[in-house]
Amino acid sequence: MIHTYTIPCLDLAQIDASGQCFRMTCRKDGWWQILTRDRQALARQSGPDQICLDCPPGEEAFWLSYFDCDTDYPQIIQSIDPEDAYLRAAAHAGSGIRILRQDPWEMIITFVISQQKTIPHIRQLTQALCRRYGSPLKAKGSQEDPLFAFPRPDQLAAASLEELLDLKLGYRAKYIYQLSQDAYQERLDLTVLSSMDYPEAMKYLTGFYGIGKKVANCICLFGLHHIQAFPVDTWIEKILMRQYYQPKKYRRTPKTRLLDQLVQDNFGKYDGYAGVLQQYIFYYERMGLFK
């Protein structure tokens, strides 16, 4: 079934480029193929703030939730401090970005893979993992290549450490191996994780081998929809130091606390949704739109 929906602040190309999902591809005919868990849909930008969605019957509500259609993004953009010209420009440039409601397990593995990797390479490795361990999906439209679901914990737990190393996961292989074993044996309880608030989820996630603060924040933001989460990677670090660092003010702040302090001082005022603004500045910087 194909339906057209009008949703403010929704741009599929911007979402794709925002680095939050790695299983979204634009076909030659302009339709985006979107995969999450074991579901697939096609979507096409039919106008500003308007998409055509082609999904299995009965899944419309799931996909509208996936695109976070109940969150008021125009209001978020409007709340930006008028004196923060950089943030205003970034939000204007990436105003079609929404925080997708993705799957926690898929985000755990995907963002462990993301460690010290470029976005194209993260896509490639994620696809390799799905192809090797995920269940095949019935092709939709005129697709020739078979599609694969993201492997469930029980499927990924069948992988040996040697197999994962063969997929060129490098030092991340041991993390993914251990996390798969933990999830399969329910030491990592995804149901409990999903019921936790942001601070609880951070504490829980960082307790597992291979999940540090940055990856835990990505899982919270993209997999659990805790939109107050504010992941700090090398891009965000560069922005914080260039746009917000004042030598006088932070002269006696230890290096490891400096970034936390900069986030708190400049984004703490956006209580409860700072992660949305993180996505705007990440996109703005990575796309080279600044200056």
Place this chain on the structure above:
DNA sequence: TACCAGGGGTAAG
């Protein structure tokens, strides 16, 4: 608190 190894791909020098 601060450094450093860990793989591998890619871009720049």
Place this chain on the structure above:
DNA sequence: CTTACCCATGGT
């Protein structure tokens, strides 16, 4: 041909 870097973490 090197070197630097990439949506980092764990161990020291």
